[in-house]
Amino acid sequence: MHIVVCVKQVPDTKIIKINPKTNTLDRRSAPAILNPYDAHAVQEAVKLKQSLGQGKISVLSMGPPQATEIIKKSIEIGADEGYLISDRAFAGADTLATSYALSKALEKIAEKQPIDIVICGKHAIDGDTGQVGPGIARRMDIPPVTNVIEVTKFDKENKIILVKRKLTNGYEELEVQLPCLLTVEKEINQIAYSPLPNMIRAARYKPNVWSVGDLEAVDKTQLGLKGSPTVVGKMFTPPKLDGGKRLEGAVDVQVKQLIEVLSEKKELLNVK
Amino acid sequence: MIEEYRGVWVFIEQSDGEIAGVSKELLGAGRKLAEKLAVPLAGVLLGEGIRELSSQVIGYGADVVYLIDHPVLKHYRTESYMKGVNFLAEKYKPEIFLYGATPNGKDLASAVATDLSTGLTADTTMLDVDIDKRLLEASRPAFGGNIMATILCKKNRPQMATVRPKVMKALPFDESRQGKIIEEEIALNEEEMRTKVINIVKDVTKKANLADAHVIVCGGKGLGDAEGFKLIHELANTIGASVGGTRDVIEAGWLPHELQIGQTGETVTPKIYFAIGVSGAIQHVVGMKNSELIIAINNDPNAPIFEVATYGIVGDAHEVVPKLIEQLKQLRVEQGGEVSYV
Numbered sequence: 001m002h003i004v005v006c007v008k009q010v011p012d013t014k015i016i017k018i019n020p021k022t023n024t025l026d027r028r029s030a031p032a033i034l035n036p037y038d039a040h041a042v043q044e045a046v047k048l049k050q051s052l053g054q055g056k057i058s059v060l061s062m063g064p065p066q067a068t069e070i071i072k073k074s075i076e077i078g079a080d081e082g083y084l085i086s087d088r089a090f091a092g093a094d095t096l097a098t099s100y101a102l103s104k105a106l107e108k109i110a111e112k113q114p115i116d117i118v119i120c121g122k123h124a125i126d127g128d129t130g131q132v133g134p135g136i137a138r139r140m141d142i143p144p145v146t147n148v149i150e151v152t153k154f155d156k157e158n159k160i161i162l163v164k165r166k167l168t169n170g171y172e173e174l175e176v177q178l179p180c181l182l183t184v185e186k187e188i189n190q191i192a193y194s195p196l197p198n199m200i201r202a203a204r205y206k207p208n209v210w211s212v213g214d215l216e217a218v219d220k221t222q223l224g225l226k227g228s229p230t231v232v233g234k235m236f237t238p239p240k241l242d243g244g245k246r247l248e249g250a251v252d253v254q255v256k257q258l259i260e261v262l263s264e265k266k267e268l269l270n271v272k
Numbered sequence: 273m274i275e276e277y278r279g280v281w282v283f284i285e286q287s288d289g290e291i292a293g294v295s296k297e298l299l300g301a302g303r304k305l306a307e308k309l310a311v312p313l314a315g316v317l318l319g320e321g322i323r324e325l326s327s328q329v330i331g332y333g334a335d336v337v338y339l340i341d342h343p344v345l346k347h348y349r350t351e352s353y354m355k356g357v358n359f360l361a362e363k364y365k366p367e368i369f370l371y372g373a374t375p376n377g378k379d380l381a382s383a384v385a386t387d388l389s390t391g392l393t394a395d396t397t398m399l400d401v402d403i404d405k406r407l408l409e410a411s412r413p414a415f416g417g418n419i420m421a422t423i424l425c426k427k428n429r430p431q432m433a434t435v436r437p438k439v440m441k442a443l444p445f446d447e448s449r450q451g452k453i454i455e456e457e458i459a460l461n462e463e464e465m466r467t468k469v470i471n472i473v474k475d476v477t478k479k480a481n482l483a484d485a486h487v488i489v490c491g492g493k494g495l496g497d498a499e500g501f502k503l504i505h506e507l508a509n510t511i512g513a514s515v516g517g518t519r520d521v522i523e524a525g526w527l528p529h530e531l532q533i534g535q536t537g538e539t540v541t542p543k544i545y546f547a548i549g550v551s552g553a554i555q556h557v558v559g560m561k562n563s564e565l566i567i568a569i570n571n572d573p574n575a576p577i578f579e580v581a582t583y584g585i586v587g588d589a590h591e592v593v594p595k596l597i598e599q600l601k602q603l604r605v606e607q608g609g610e611v612s613y614v
Contacts, residue, residue, distance in 0.1 A: 235414060
């Protein structure tokens with residue numbers, strides 16, 4: 001069983017600061033971390049490997065050379081091998097160009113050992129699109145299952161898994177043939193504390209780093225900025241909400257004003 | 273090449289004989305774009321036994337309905353729906369194609385964009401067109417920052433976007449609207465499907481439907497501890513609202529994961545949003561700022577939440593909220609029955 005997890009390095013949005021002049025993020029103010037959803041994706045791979053009693057977990061990332069850090073982090077969680085594709089040719093890629101580059105790397109990884117499952121986080125917290133995972137699945141021509149909250153059954157013999165997929169108002173249970181691609185929600189698992197041997201291994205681990213030249217049959221026009229159909233047109237400050245109105249006075253007075261405001265929203269009041 | 277592509281399309285999500293709210297909203301938004309470009313607006317309707325929904329798609333603003341009715345399309349699945357949508361898009365070549373930013377809408381749009389090798393903008397909150405260049409201007413909050421980015425897809429068609437639910441406005445249903453129904457058939461074989469829907473479980477509890485809630489009471493770490501957070505539940509119970517929390521609250525274990533509101537949690541756009549003890553970090557604000565009425569209660573007068581709040585109260589939540597609950601209960605007595613927000 002070969003599971004490949006796609007991971008991304010992102011700035012920690014929890015502590016990142018905004019430059020008040022430009023209204024954009026001050027990326028230097030935040031450390032780069034393993035995208036939280038991807039951490040759950042790696043954890044799920046570890047869980048599956050444990051329940052099967054065998055298997056190999058590879059992680060794959062695309063990014064600058066320092067993204068090897070998150071591959072090491074993945075090794076700490078329990079991955080066996082790590083690959084980083086890093087090249088200027090990949091820079092400026094939108095989701096279409098990203099899924100193309102990653103699928104080319106997956107092809108190469110699959111040469112060594114065929115891939116049974118690809119797992120991705122639901123989305124990355126910097127781009128917030130969730131489009132790369134399904135894009136990879138299309139390029140590999142394997143079924144994608146997005147928003148997975150549980151892998152309930154793994155039928156090794158028939159190469160079928162049962163998963164729960166989150167919907168807007170509930171969930172659905174799906175039977176999926178392997179190979180397939182899953183994107184996972186956070187609630188799929190709890191990140192376990194890494195055992196000491198993993199940490200030692202991670203500290204010493206040297207990820208495989210590939211450039212464009214290391215990948216085969218790559219159409220360079222589909223990479224990076226050149227291969228990206230979407231571009232940022234303009235940036236603008238969002239239209240102001242009519243916010244900022246402070247209620248004044250003693251607590252009782254403020255609460256009273258608030259009740260008046262709420263009462264004005266009559267269309268929302270359900271008086272029986 | 274790209275001149276061949278004409279028309280604005282909306283993917284119509286449906287289940288159990290009903291069209292999703294977001295699809296109606298997108299017909300409303302798509303109508304405006306289509307009129308500016310002087311092209312027809314079409315709804316793309318796939319499913320099993322869904323022909324009669326066509327008149328609804330037209331009634332909400334479409335001029336054309338592209339329909340594929342097939343047993344294999346009974347439930348949404350990426351592989352079958354994608355096949356149908358790809359077929360229609362390749363045959364009829366729309367210039368703009370919109371989907372709801374729902375689990376299924378996002379899933380489908382991502383797959384279709386890859387196959388059609390075109391641009392897709394995720395989770396847009398504003399739509400417009402550059403009439404001369406016939407470019408869709410799909411805007412969304414730029415990563416984290418308090419700024420919007422307009423994404424363009426200049427050279428590829430169709431220009432695609434997923435749009436957050438509850439941001440656009442649906443048109444009132446017009447029964448007299450006339451439109452054309454174009455039905456297509458495609459070869460779909462159940463045996464060839466690699467995914468099967470075994471079961472669909474609807475979560476009927478209010479909690480699970482945070483994204484659809486009309487009133488949300490959200491608590492932050494300013495409430496102090498799990499005990500202090502009970503106040504949030506109490507207020508929510510009083511008015512029949514849903515409860516949500518910030519990332520800090522979820523990480524502290526005061527609420528389960530699925531009730532997180534913000535960039536890494538749910539995006540919500542209720543009619544009324546109470547932010548209590550919430551500082552208003554960007555990662556939170558991104559997930560709630562499109563709410564209609566935002567009420568913030570926080571003891572820090574400089575908390576950024578006051579910048580997005582419609583009304584702000586600077587004060588201790590533990591002092592203000594019990595009084596608010598008391599007043600709301602009082603109001604209920606005066607109204608002679610039940611006061612809740614629907």
